[in-house]
Amino acid sequence: MAKSSLIEFQGRLAARLQGAQHTRSESRWLAVSAGTHRLLLPLAQSGEISSWETPTPLPHARAWFAGLLNLRGVLCGIVDLAGFLGDAPPADAQPRGGAHSRLVQFSPRLEINCALLVDQLAGLRMPSQFTGEPAAADPDRPWLGPPLRDSAGQTWHELNLALLSQDARFLQVV
Numbered sequence: 001m002a003k004s005s006l007i008e009f010q011g012r013l014a015a016r017l018q019g020a021q022h023t024r025s026e027s028r029w030l031a032v033s034a035g036t037h038r039l040l041l042p043l044a045q046s047g048e049i050s051s052w053e054t055p056t057p058l059p060h061a062r063a064w065f066a067g068l069l070n071l072r073g074v075l076c077g078i079v080d081l082a083g084f085l086g087d088a089p090p091a092d093a094q095p096r097g098g099a100h101s102r103l104v105q106f107s108p109r110l111e112i113n114c115a116l117l118v119d120q121l122a123g124l125r126m127p128s129q130f131t132g133e134p135a136a137a138d139p140d141r142p143w144l145g146p147p148l149r150d151s152a153g154q155t156w157h158e159l160n161l162a163l164l165s166q167d168a169r170f171l172q173v174v
Helices: 003-022
Strands: 029-034 037-042 046-051 065-071 074-080 102-106 114-118 120-125 144-149 155-159
Touching: 003 046, 003 120, 029 102, 029 114, 065 102, 065 114, 074 102
Parallel strands: 037 155, 074 114
Antiparallel strands: 029 037, 029 120, 046 102, 065 074, 102 114, 144 155
16 A cells, blocks of 8 residues: 555544544444454544554563553553464564554543554444354453454454453553
8 A cells, every 4th residue: 555545544544533433323443453353442442543653662561561652742551452462472572563553542531541552453343244243251351342243254352442441461561
């Protein structure tokens, strides 16, 4: 994808996100990929989306904690979402991040200065685009919803950012 096309896509997505947050229609999600995971982030719990920047590493931090970064005057912890969900770290021991990677901040209402590193944005989704599969909640990961299938047969999971922001394991970065 050409640089100008990517910038145009980001602009359109930002405009749609803004409009969706102000619309009182069916709940919507921001669809993202992180490593081997396809995830749906609730728009009401998601904040700004930023381009990838290399954070300052935090000594002795967990492998999935990429470091700290100043995002528009707010010092944010950067979590490698794929790593947190159990994907192996890259072979070169460097945090993930590339041309398509994005940082998705938590909503200010959740009162946590954190952004999730995702590999790629996949656009907006609505519940009507998915069918659920019967599954019991994982007691170790109550913030991860049951599997949902889209029309292409791909499996997605809703990631409840409010519950994640209160999870003891997520909050313990060192």
